[in-house]
Amino acid sequence: MVALHARRSFPAIDTFHRQRPEQPLIVALTGTDLYGDLKTSAEAQQSLELASRLIVLQPKGIEELSPHLHAKTHVIYQSVVGPKQPPAKPKTTFDVCVLGHMRDVKDPFRTALASRLLPSSSRIRVLHVGKALSDDMEVAARAEADANPRYHWLGELQRWRARQVLARSHLMVLSSVMEGGANVISEALAVPVPVFASRISGSIGLLGPDYPGYFPVGDTQALAQLLEKAEHDTGFYQELNAWCRQLAPLVHPDRERESWRQLLADLAA
Incomplete structure (x- = not known):
């Protein structure tokens, strides 16, 4: 299972872990998680503990996590397919x-x-x-x-x-x-x-x-x-x-x- 948002997805995370404790559980963390909910929400914190692996979208996100969570945290940059040929930019503005x-x-x-x-x-x-x-x-x-x-x-x-x-x-x-x-x-x-x-x-x-x-x-x-x-x-x-x-x-x-x-x-x- 891959879950987005530690706090918002906690009910699904908790249910999955109880029903399938042997199955891998990946939790992807957003800015709301890292810079908000993790400081105040026990459910968000519990989601991190239940996760097999955590995903952050940039390296400094790891700094917001407790040291014991660092080893199971991966950085995955969000990818984008760029244009084959960038369009010309306006010259008058x-x-x-x-x-x-x-x-x-x-x-x-x-x-x-x-x-x-x-x-x-x-x-x-x-x-x-x-x-x-x-x-x-x-x-x-x-x-x-x-x-x-x-x-x-x-x-x-x-x-x-x-x-x-x-x-x-x-x-x-x-x-x-x-x-x-x-x-x-x-x-x-x-x-x-x-x-x-x-x-x-x-x-x-x-x-x-x-x-x-x-x-x-x-x-x-x-x-x-x-x-x-x-x-x-x-x-x-x-x-x-x-x-x-x-x-x-x-x-x-x-x-x-x-x-x-x-x-x-x-x-x-």
């Missing part, structure tokens, strides 16, 4: 993509707020793909689009269209307060499209501690400075691009398949 449904944990309007601080000469557009998950978020998104000419809310798109917006963008921003290992980073690396990310454990685990595209969580000014630098400093933009190209093999499907093969071989040993 410098497009910055934000991907993700609007929830507080995503800090969804941070990039829009940062774009307000840019000089009038900037060519930056913010293209926000994602559904408003509450009436308040929808009101906020429409108000921001009305007040901020740089901000374009595209709403919820089919996955292929969202990935097309990403591939045509010059940058992607992930401003989340918490992530376990965001799939949108994998999608950006697969193109590749350079990433600006809030300095949180889940993103550092994917991009590395020395990646040059971090900003402090919620720091609008710092993000605005990074955006302006990427637009105008060719050397900096090329550094970001080269870094992401170097990381792209981490999210290749062959690597994920091999990681699963190793996990299953470990279980069978």
